[in-house]
Amino acid sequence: MAASAAGTLAVPAAADNLREALTLAYNTNPSLQAARSSQRALDESVPIARAAGLPSLSGAASYTHVLSGASLTGPDKIFTLSADLGVPVYSGGAIKNQVRAAETRITAGQADLRGTESAIFSAVVAAYLDVIANEAIVGLRRKNVQVLNVNVQSTRDRFEIGDLTRTDVAQSQSRLAIARSGLETAEASLAGSRERYIQLVGKAPENLEAPPPLTGIPATAEDAVAIALESNPDLIAARTRSKAAGFDSAGAGAGRLPRVSVFAGADRTDYLGSLGGGALNQVSSGAQVGVRASIPIFSGGLPAAQQRQARARESATLENEIAAEREVIATVRSAYTQWQAAGAVIVSSQTAVDAASLSLEGVRAENSVGNRTILDILNAEQELLNAQVQLVTARRNAYVAGFNLLSAMGKAEARDLGLDGGALYDPQDNYKRVHGKIFDWDLDPAPTVKSTRTVDTKVQDGSVPAVK
Numbered sequence: 001m002a003a004s005a006a007g008t009l010a011v012p013a014a015a016d017n018l019r020e021a022l023t024l025a026y027n028t029n030p031s032l033q034a035a036r037s038s039q040r041a042l043d044e045s046v047p048i049a050r051a052a053g054l055p056s057l058s059g060a061a062s063y064t065h066v067l068s069g070a071s072l073t074g075p076d077k078i079f080t081l082s083a084d085l086g087v088p089v090y091s092g093g094a095i096k097n098q099v100r101a102a103e104t105r106i107t108a109g110q111a112d113l114r115g116t117e118s119a120i121f122s123a124v125v126a127a128y129l130d131v132i133a134n135e136a137i138v139g140l141r142r143k144n145v146q147v148l149n150v151n152v153q154s155t156r157d158r159f160e161i162g163d164l165t166r167t168d169v170a171q172s173q174s175r176l177a178i179a180r181s182g183l184e185t186a187e188a189s190l191a192g193s194r195e196r197y198i199q200l201v202g203k204a205p206e207n208l209e210a211p212p213p214l215t216g217i218p219a220t221a222e223d224a225v226a227i228a229l230e231s232n233p234d235l236i237a238a239r240t241r242s243k244a245a246g247f248d249s250a251g252a253g254a255g256r257l258p259r260v261s262v263f264a265g266a267d268r269t270d271y272l273g274s275l276g277g278g279a280l281n282q283v284s285s286g287a288q289v290g291v292r293a294s295i296p297i298f299s300g301g302l303p304a305a306q307q308r309q310a311r312a313r314e315s316a317t318l319e320n321e322i323a324a325e326r327e328v329i330a331t332v333r334s335a336y337t338q339w340q341a342a343g344a345v346i347v348s349s350q351t352a353v354d355a356a357s358l359s360l361e362g363v364r365a366e367n368s369v370g371n372r373t374i375l376d377i378l379n380a381e382q383e384l385l386n387a388q389v390q391l392v393t394a395r396r397n398a399y400v401a402g403f404n405l406l407s408a409m410g411k412a413e414a415r416d417l418g419l420d421g422g423a424l425y426d427p428q429d430n431y432k433r434v435h436g437k438i439f440d441w442d443l444d445p446a447p448t449v450k451s452t453r454t455v456d457t458k459v460q461d462g463s464v465p466a467v468k
Contacts, residue, residue, distance in 0.1 A: 018128055018211045021201050023419045025124045026117070028202045030451035035116040036425060037447070042109045043431045045102040047438070053095035054438060055087045075271040082267035089291075090260040097251025101244045108240035110427045114233035117414060118407045124200050125403045130193035131205045133396035135464045137389055138190050141183040142464070144385050148176040151381075155374055168374040175378045187462020194460035202452040207465065214402040216411055221336040224409055228332045229325070231410030238317070238324035245314035252310035255303035256296055264289040328408060335405035342398035349391035356384035 026032065059082065066076040088095070155172040158164040197205045218224045229235065268285040275282050296303070360380040366372040406412040414424050 016206050017209045018125065019417070019419065021124055021128050021197075021205075022121055022414075022417060024201050024203065025120055026414050026419055026425075027422075028450070028452040029120055029200060032117060032120050033449075033451045035113050036427065039106075039109050039113050039427050040430050040434075042106055043427075043434050046099060046106065046431075046435045049095065049098040049102045051438075052098070053088050053091065055085060057083070057085050059083045074276045075274040077272040077274040079270045079272055080267065081269075083265065085264045087262040088259075089262055090258065092254030092257030092259065094251045094254035097247045097254075101247035101251070104240055104244035104247060106431060108237040108244065111233040111237035111240060113427055114410070114413055115237065118233065118410070118412050120200065121412055121414075121417070122400075122404055122407045124197075125211075126400050127193060127197040127200050128205075128208060128211065129396045129399050131190070131197050132208050132210065133392050134186065134190035134193050134462075135208075136392045138183065138186045138462055138464050140385060140388050140392070141179065141186045144381065145176065145179045145183050147381060148172065148179050148378075151374075151377070152176050164374060171375050171378060175382070184462075190462040190464070191460045198454050198457050198460070202454060204457050204460065211399060214399065214406065216406060216416075217339070217402055218409075221333050224332050224336050224405060225329055227411065228328050228409045232328045232408060233410055233413075235321075235324050235328050236410075238321040242314070242317040242321050245310070245317040249307065249310040249314045252307040253303055255299060255306060258296075259294045261292050262290070263292055331408045332405065335401055335408055338401035339398060339405055342394050342401050345394035346391065346398055349387060349394050352387035353384070353391055356380070356387045360384050 060080075061082075062078075062080045064078040064080075066078075152169070152172045155164055155169050159166065159169050194205055218227065264287075266285070266287040268283065271282045273282055360377075360383075363372050363376050363380040367374070367377055403412060406416075
């Protein structure tokens with residue numbers, strides 16, 4: 001599908017490419033790392049839910065020394081050991097449905113993680129294209145300033161010999177001042193886009209290469225919507241949460257049903273020779289087993305209220321599922337329209353650039369023979385600059401809209417882009433690792449930070465390389 005959306009082109013080491021930027025963000029972006037950690041925390045909900053249905057074993061020990069008031073026969077020293085085992089047999093389906101709900105929410109969380117990954121990739125692509133576009137715009141505006149500088153000097157020279165008026169000089173100076181203002185604004189935008197790139201990727205952009213063409217975009221918006229309805233991670237998460245809420249509803253009425261458990265216990269008491277009369281037994285012990293049943297008769301309406309509450313929450317998730325579906329449809333259609341529109345703008349802008357270039361050449365030639373004024377030249381130069389900036393912006397918008405479309409379709413994740421940098425993160429691996437753990441002291445190592453800091457990166461400016 002979108003397997004080559006991030007490109008597979010070989011690039012020189014001296015430049016950054018889009019695939020490298022996406023790979024670095026995939027491995028070091030703190031928002032993505034935090035989302036993975038949150039998913040690992042969610043994985044523990046299954047062992048937590050299952051623990052209520054597993055046997056429990058506890059022990060107790062006590063030592064009592066009677067300081068005063070003991071009888072003549074004692075005892076005044078008592079040491080007691082006891083152990084109790086409980087095994088739940090039936091809980092009205094509460095534990096079973098809690099486990100199913102937890103498992104289902106883990107699946108929803110994995111879809112959320114996919115959505116986070118895709119959103120970060122979309123942000124990286126936008127930041128990458130912003131840097132490229134703003135660098136091009138700065139270059140265009142800087143060249144325009146240089147041209148207008150020459151125009152001002154030429155106009156002054158011609159004014160000195162009486163060929164032009166003071167008005168012509170003022171017009172040239174005004175356009176130069178406006179151009180310098182536009183250049184400063186463009187440089188500020190470039191600095192901002194570079195800082196945004198650092199925030200997402202973790203390093204400063206260096207001689208970014210043009211991104212490769214996007215692939216996998218469907219022929220029609222309807223086709224894109226059909227793919228999104230099957231693959232969009234946010235929609236998958238909403239559907240899965242509806243199923244989890246169904247399990248909550250099924251288990252909410254368990255408070256009306258009996259609970260049955262089996263128990264066993266053993267105890268040993270040692271009087272440590274303090275029981276009066278040497279013939280008396282200083283140690284006693286016992287053991288017992290049994291079955292315990294708890295049958296609710298009246299709970300003040302609590303079970304019914306809990307089930308009504310669960311069903312209301314289930315209803316909310318069903319409505320949220322429709323809301324998510326609507327949002328996906330609107331996002332896909334909008335992104336497809338924006339992608340198409342940007343493509344059309346590229347064609348028209350290229351035509352405008354070509355025409356404005358020819359127009360500027362003609363106006364300059366006509367001015368040399370006195371048929372055009374300085375203002376005509378200034379206007380023609382401005383028209384060419386505007387067309388060039390519009391073309392650069394349209395190319396940026398088309399690529400970003402195309403990638404956003406792939407993202408909304410669920411086809412712009414690491415598994416789709418063929419990223420380098422080692423094995424991809426699979427949240428299912430951690431779930432498989434922890435879902436069956438039952439040992440009380442089976443802990444993970446203390447957490448460490450995996451994302452990278454950017455405090456050591458230098459403050460970005462609006463400068464552009466002399467040669468790109």
